[in-house]
Amino acid sequence: MSRASHVPRFRVPRALAAPSVVFLLVFAAYPLVYLIGLAFTSSTLAQPLRRWTGFDNFHSALESQSFSGSLWRSVVFAVAAACVQLVLGTALALLLRARAARPGLLGTVLLLPLVTPPVMVGVAWKLLLAPVGGALNGALHEFGLPGVNPLGGSTGAFVTLIVIDSWQWTPFVMLLAYAALLGVPDELREAAALDGAGRLRTLRSVVLPYIEPTLLSVLTLKLVIGFKVFDIVYVVTAGGPGFSTTTSTYDIQRTALQEFDVGSAAAATVLFSLIIGLVVSVVALRRKRHEEVAV
Numbered sequence: 001m002s003r004a005s006h007v008p009r010f011r012v013p014r015a016l017a018a019p020s021v022v023f024l025l026v027f028a029a030y031p032l033v034y035l036i037g038l039a040f041t042s043s044t045l046a047q048p049l050r051r052w053t054g055f056d057n058f059h060s061a062l063e064s065q066s067f068s069g070s071l072w073r074s075v076v077f078a079v080a081a082a083c084v085q086l087v088l089g090t091a092l093a094l095l096l097r098a099r100a101a102r103p104g105l106l107g108t109v110l111l112l113p114l115v116t117p118p119v120m121v122g123v124a125w126k127l128l129l130a131p132v133g134g135a136l137n138g139a140l141h142e143f144g145l146p147g148v149n150p151l152g153g154s155t156g157a158f159v160t161l162i163v164i165d166s167w168q169w170t171p172f173v174m175l176l177a178y179a180a181l182l183g184v185p186d187e188l189r190e191a192a193a194l195d196g197a198g199r200l201r202t203l204r205s206v207v208l209p210y211i212e213p214t215l216l217s218v219l220t221l222k223l224v225i226g227f228k229v230f231d232i233v234y235v236v237t238a239g240g241p242g243f244s245t246t247t248s249t250y251d252i253q254r255t256a257l258q259e260f261d262v263g264s265a266a267a268a269t270v271l272f273s274l275i276i277g278l279v280v281s282v283v284a285l286r287r288k289r290h291e292e293v294a295v
Contacts, residue, residue: 035266035269035270036266036270037049038262038263038265038266039057039058039263039266039267039269039270040052040053040054040055040057040263040267041053041263042263043262043263043266044260044261044262044263045256045257045260045262046260048262053263057263057264057266057267058267058270058271060264060267061264061267061268061271062271066243066246066251067248067251067268067271069243069246070243070246070247070248070250070251071248071272071275073158073244073245073246073247073248074226074227074229074247074248074249074272074276075227075279076158077158077161077162077165077226077229077247078222078223078226078227078229079223079226080162081162081165081166081169081222081226081229082219082222082223082226083219084162084166084170085165085166085169085170085172085173085222086173086215086218086219086222088166088170088173088174089170089171089172089173089174089175089176089177089218090173090174090177090215092110092170092171092174092177093173093174093175093177093178093180093181094177094181094203094207096174096178097178097181097182110171110174111171111175112171113167113168113169113170113171114168114169114171114172114175116168118168118231118232118235119231119235121164121167121168121231121232122164122231122232122234122235122236123235125160125164125167125232125236126151126235126236129149129150129151129160131147131148131149131151131152136148151236151237151241152241153241154241154242154244154245155244157237157240157241157244157245158244158245160236160237161229161232161233161236161237161245164232164236165226165229165232168232169222169225172222173218173222176214176218177211177214177215177218179214180211180214180215181207181211183211184206184207184210184211188206188207188210189202189206189207192205192206216283219283220280220283220284223279223280223283224276224280227248227249227276227280228249229247229249230247230249230250230253233245233246233247233249233250234250234253239251239254248268248272249272251268252265252268252269252272253265255268
């Protein structure tokens, strides 16, 4: 009998799980504990964990108009971007599926924004929309039309960020929706056709309800990604004009790395994570209940 047969069976799963546990402790648990420690202390970049302050940092964040304003803008941005991308991505997936063939070159072109780094996306769009020397205004001037400056106003800059984020992430939604459409059984379509349902009725009553759980999951995931947006805000608008595009992530970065108030930034991070976690949990719970009702 070999030595391996004498090894207790319960030790094997523990040994296999040990590297993952160590990885989580080093790269997840320790930063979380350190972040919470910073939130309850007076901390700067040079002197972290300097003095215990209790809940003072949390009170200051909750009473700050900067925190509440940036949180509201993050919610509006995430919800608006997720809804726009869900509609556009599903529509593109339906168009690709209607071709009854592999996406091919068209699918590859549509996926290019997704594989482009966010910083490069921000730089490209900033150059495109530049009021002086930008490609958009250059094209307008060629046709004798007045120039535009969408980044010059509060509303225009905020909407522009949603457009840029949608340009990059709509292919992600399209890819997942297309995969869900491939899973729709042909028998359902054939049965609907035998019942006299047209394409639009089949889409509304058969296809969309079948892929709805996937779309709700994609919506939840896109909400999380939208709440975390930072790159394009930093590159394109830097939170301006004024504070009109300052999201929570950008406000936290500004507090920590420009004002050097790491304790307040950590407290804002904890509050932001809890609030966003609650919002996403509510959406996920509603999705789960919908799936149970459907079953």
